[in-house]
Amino acid sequence: MGSAKRITPAKIASAIALAWLASSFLYPIYVEVGGSVVKLNGSPELYLIPAFAVWRLRTERDAYQRLRVKVMVGLFFLYWVFIPIFYPRMPLLDGTEAEFTLAVHMVGALPFLILFIMVALVGKRADCGWNCPCVFSRETVGFAFRDATLKGDFWWRWRHLKWLPFAVVWAYFVYMLVDPVHAYERFGRTMYDLILIGYYASFLIIPFTGHRSFCRWACPWAATWGVLNVAGFYKIKADVGRCRECGLCEQNCDMGVPVRRLIREKGVLRTTECMGCGRCVNVCPQGVLSIHDIRDTIRGYNLGSRERLVRMAGGLTVAGLIFLDPGAPWGYLGLAFFATGLFGFCPTYLAVGVVARKARGIFFRQ
Ligand code: SF4
Ligand code: SF4
Ligand code: SF4
Structure with a gap:
């Protein structure tokens, strides 16, 4: 890898789709339909991600990566469709609100706090490998340009670039705490606009740099999660x-x-x-590498590894409802579900026995 090897129909389709994705923010196109003005290139993720995910699933030979694509598509519908229906806007620490899909990565927002905890427990894969709205696009629409990924010592050094946006975002967080009334107007709006411009513009360079170049060099959260990747429980043992x-x-x-x-x-x-895609682990012919996280620190009792991860991620996400709707039971159930994943023990399986074990065998084959 190192430069795009050859032009394929998938790459042509991907290049067009990436340009369309970028245009949705950088060059919105409005048309008049039946007397109303409609944004022609509004939210192209809604159809491009599922379409390219089908292509990924048809062409991917690695079973683990197919699972990864399926999880990404499921989470895509959760974040882009289902949760926004019930909670379209999220409150932020400074008293403002943001659309749910943006709040996932805004400092001072509840979804951001949830991701922060998950990354500390299971590493960057809680977001960047499996779960980020950005990774959905890059691993589906942009994936055809995987062979353009720039590698080697020179490009490895470029990873330090992302400490600049990291410093800006966390300076803003401090500003939010000190002066919540003015922080967004004086700093946050411009900062988030610049990040979004960089984010959408980066789709245009994917054919020359590979699909994860923004994640490697320019994303402020790549750096934030990166700190937790090193300081938290995640590691690849060799x-x-x-x-x-x-x-x-x-x-x-x-x-x-x-x-x-x-x-x-x-x-x-x-x-x-490391964003925890598991490729290096699965491709190694000698079985040298293995992923470790909080689940290896707290031993499980009657739950498998994959099921614990699903319970932790899903439970923590639903537990966020405690803050949004303290009177409803769902958030507390989510918290209990998270705890079962964290400790690897589900009392329901013990109580219900045979039926639950059968259902578990169907959904969580190890
Ligand atoms: S590095 Fe940033 S853009 Fe890339 S997947 Fe992670 S959070 Fe998303
Ligand atoms: S080091 Fe391994 S698990 Fe981490 S991003 Fe690279 S291939 Fe994926
Ligand atoms: S044998 Fe060593 S170099 Fe080869 S894939 Fe495994 S860890 Fe990497």
Whole structure:
């Protein structure tokens, strides 16, 4: 990898779709239909992501990556369709509100706090590998340009660029705490506008840099989650003695992580860059690598690893309803669901026994 190898129909379709995605923010097109003005390129994610996800599922040979695409599509509908129907706007710390899909990544918003906790527990894959509205687009619409991913020592150094937007976003957070009344008007609006311009413009460079270049170099949350990736429970352990130095792991890393060198030097992979896609782990012919997180610290009792992750992520998301609607039971149920995932123990399975075990076998085959 390193430059786009050849032009394929998928790449042509992807390039057109990426330009359309970028135009939805950078160059909105309005038309008049039946006397009303309609934005022709409004929310193209709603049809482009599912369409390219179908292509991904038909062409992806790695079962784990197919699972990843399915999870992304499910979460896409949860975030872009279902939750916005019930909670279209989220309150922020400074008293303002934002659309749910934007609030996911706005400092001082409830969904952001939830993601913060999840990333500390299971690493950046709680967002960047499986769950970010951005990753949905890049891993489906932009995926055809995976082979354009820029790798090697030179491009690896570029990862430090993202500390600049990181500093700006967290300076804004401090401003919010000190002067919540004026922070958004004086700082936040311009900052978020610039981030959104960068975000949408980055779709245009995907054919030349690979689909995750914004995540590698320019995203403020890549840096924020990156700190938690290193400081939290997530890591990729390596049985270095079994490594044959074949390099397949780093050839397959879309974040340009020099996996082979890092595990040789440190015996473990703890980097701000790893977004937890699991490609390096699954491609290694020697079984050298394995992912570890909070679930390996707190031993499970009657729940499998994948089920614990689903319960933690889903439960914490629903638990956020406690803040939005304290009188309703759903948030507390979400909290209980999160706790079952965290501790790996579900009392219902013990109580209901055979039926529950059967259902679990269908949905969470290990
Ligand atoms: S790095 Fe930023 S844009 Fe990329 S997936 Fe993570 S949060 Fe989303
Ligand atoms: S793929 Fe496995 S054996 Fe090959 S370099 Fe990476 S860790 Fe070593
Ligand atoms: S280091 Fe491995 S798990 Fe992390 S992003 Fe690269 S391929 Fe994915």
